[in-house]
Amino acid sequence: MSFTVARRVAAVLSLAVLLSSHVAHAGDVTFQIKNDHPNAMRLELYSQDRDYVWPGGGKDFYLDDGETKQLPISCNDGEKICYGAWVDGDESTYWGVGPNNKQTCEDCCYTCSGGETEEIDLQE
Template structure:
């Protein structure tokens, strides 16, 4: 039977203790949701989807979704299960006319947010 030197034993026990004391980190469960948006405004609109639970925007990287007048579009995104996501839409070239949380997630809204739990939203219609 081999004997572990005292220093090595103490170091091993301290390492094990440190690992046991760390809080458990459980990764967020991934999910998908599809926003269905129809532009019934006579002008083209731009749309972004904003997480309210973390610093994330879809489609991201300085881009947005573009919907011509009369166009309907499905916008699928991967999100974290239970995450609250709000849409912001505005007239192309006129950010003062908006729906939902508007450009940059700057406004508040009563009914423009959805919880990420799979599936798709009902059709969101943007009108004058």
């Protein structure tokens, strides 16, 4: 291998290492949510590290009364994600960070690190 080719290969490899250290690595986590309330509810998942919401696009997840859902999302490894849920038609009855991520909570956030959450039981 000539010296010029070796230098080019080394430069390309160095650039690849440099770029990969600045790219956020995607992860996956599945939120397991149970609606144990007598009314249907709506739910969103909010990143606390960037301006992002799941499912996004002005939509939310819908859980009928008594329903349990698996909500798989793709997120950045290490990203803090909190759930916000509210009774369908009554945003004053909420769980977690509530609608639009406006409340505080103690145990409603999870770190994106793969796998799934324990079952999150939302009740009266």
